Amino acid sequence: MDTHSQLTRLGLFDARVPRYTSYPTAPHFGGSVRHGQFSEWIEAIPAGSAISLYLHVPFCRRLCWFCACRTQGTQTTDPVIAYVQTLKQEIALLKQHLAPGVTLARLHWGGGTPTMIPPDLIRDLADTIFAVAPLAADGEFSVEIDPNEVDAPRLDALAAAGMNRASIGVQDFDPEIQRTIGRDQSYELTRSVADMIRSRGVHSLNADILYGLPHQTAQRIADSVQKLLTLSPDRVALYGYAHVPWMSRRQQMIPSDAMPKPEERLRLFDVARRLFTWGGYAEIGIDHFARPNDSMAIAQATGHLRRNFQGYTDDTAPVLIGLGASSISRFPQGYAQNASGTSDHTKAIRAGQFSTHRGHAFAGEDLLRARIIEALMCDFSVSRAELLRDFATTPARLDDLFAAAKAEFGSFFEVTADGAAIPPAGRPLTRMIARMFDEYDHARARHSAAV
Numbered sequence: 001m002d003t004h005s006q007l008t009r010l011g012l013f014d015a016r017v018p019r020y021t022s023y024p025t026a027p028h029f030g031g032s033v034r035h036g037q038f039s040e041w042i043e044a045i046p047a048g049s050a051i052s053l054y055l056h057v058p059f060c061r062r063l064c065w066f067c068a069c070r071t072q073g074t075q076t077t078d079p080v081i082a083y084v085q086t087l088k089q090e091i092a093l094l095k096q097h098l099a100p101g102v103t104l105a106r107l108h109w110g111g112g113t114p115t116m117i118p119p120d121l122i123r124d125l126a127d128t129i130f131a132v133a134p135l136a137a138d139g140e141f142s143v144e145i146d147p148n149e150v151d152a153p154r155l156d157a158l159a160a161a162g163m164n165r166a167s168i169g170v171q172d173f174d175p176e177i178q179r180t181i182g183r184d185q186s187y188e189l190t191r192s193v194a195d196m197i198r199s200r201g202v203h204s205l206n207a208d209i210l211y212g213l214p215h216q217t218a219q220r221i222a223d224s225v226q227k228l229l230t231l232s233p234d235r236v237a238l239y240g241y242a243h244v245p246w247m248s249r250r251q252q253m254i255p256s257d258a259m260p261k262p263e264e265r266l267r268l269f270d271v272a273r274r275l276f277t278w279g280g281y282a283e284i285g286i287d288h289f290a291r292p293n294d295s296m297a298i299a300q301a302t303g304h305l306r307r308n309f310q311g312y313t314d315d316t317a318p319v320l321i322g323l324g325a326s327s328i329s330r331f332p333q334g335y336a337q338n339a340s341g342t343s344d345h346t347k348a349i350r351a352g353q354f355s356t357h358r359g360h361a362f363a364g365e366d367l368l369r370a371r372i373i374e375a376l377m378c379d380f381s382v383s384r385a386e387l388l389r390d391f392a393t394t395p396a397r398l399d400d401l402f403a404a405a406k407a408e409f410g411s412f413f414e415v416t417a418d419g420a421a422i423p424p425a426g427r428p429l430t431r432m433i434a435r436m437f438d439e440y441d442h443a444r445a446r447h448s449a450a451v
């Protein structure tokens, strides 16, 4: 059986498998983690340590039809201005629980569209954060920027506030695809925003593009990637478009019959992948590319690549605190998620407490399984010696865990004396193989085919 038939047989082309930006994944969080637990975990952060902060801005001026992100449309900045006041109160609350001397390894503003914040409030918000925890000497302050929703004053404010990495949404440059996904954005506009960002001394530029979009063909994705390469991004996320109209109602505007077939998606990814690697980019995990001197490529080469809620990261800080509605925090003890709706979130913060409404405290084999899943997603391999060194487990237990994945994925999952690995031919199955180690996902052992 050829590789393509084997992948089909194993269910790749119709699989809906988590992206494993956390383990357990967010749908398996429960209601037992509340603001009291969240406050305790913050208080346990040692004085003087470096942590990371994520700040969520769930507003957009236009709602792109393809987008599955949690965000709400608004034509005016009034709700954004009110929301920034809530964020400032949330930061003041954080300060009450945070030990002195904590610095930020990473600060990321995501959304939604953080650039909906007016310039004076961008500076005010950044100042408020840095007064509580300044950026560490080698720290990174990154912001997601919609090229359609930014101008010189807002970029000036972000650069003055210390932004040193910008991430722009591109998706695809083809006009028919853009019309179909409800996201017009000319190449000229994208190029001019990239130039404006760099001319302000922000030298690290990320771009997001998508494969598997309606009407996308090998030729069209090749054109889009080549256009993107002319902007020389330092890092690219090449996400598979998730068409989930039953969850994201905006996507009902996109005709399902214009979607490429599952097999075609794999080909679209491969066309883009070849162009990036040919252009000198290092392939990072399952969906990122980076210039060899970018910190993510270096992290991969030195074994420091990690997963967090944004996908791949070179951030190795043990704590990530999420501020704003729906944000998720990660601690050595577990995960905590804020209320999803802005009104519930705001209500809690105004009442003087965090809005934490769900999460997960690590127990049992959670951390062992989380490490195996993260290692497979980042490095396509996992070291037996490291697992035995870092967790209270046994060689026999690891043999059992690996054997279950081996039975399911055969030659696409290699078990050796050193550990386990996913060979190049099995990489399209990485998320499915990772799922074999997910104790909470009961759909994981659906396939019984021996390969």
Ligand SMILES: C[S@@+](CC[C@H](N)C(=O)[O-])C[C@H]1O[C@@H](n2cnc3c(N)ncnc32)[C@H](O)[C@@H]1O
Pocket (backbone or CB within 6 Å): 066, 067, 068, 069, 111, 112, 113, 144, 145, 146, 147, 168, 169, 170, 171, 208, 209, 210, 239, 240, 241, 242, 243
């Ligand atoms: C939270 S959005 C913020 C981007 C920013 N607001 C912009 O429009 O440029 C971050 C990225 O998520 C990705 N994304 C959104 N919806 C998606 C979907 N349905 N499938 C896959 N990726 C998606 C897009 O690539 C997008 O650039």
Ligand code: SF4
Pocket (backbone or CB within 6 Å): 059, 060, 062, 063, 064, 067, 068, 069, 071, 111, 112, 113, 146, 169
């Ligand atoms: S892609 Fe960006 S601008 Fe468009 S709806 Fe999603 S978050 Fe908002």
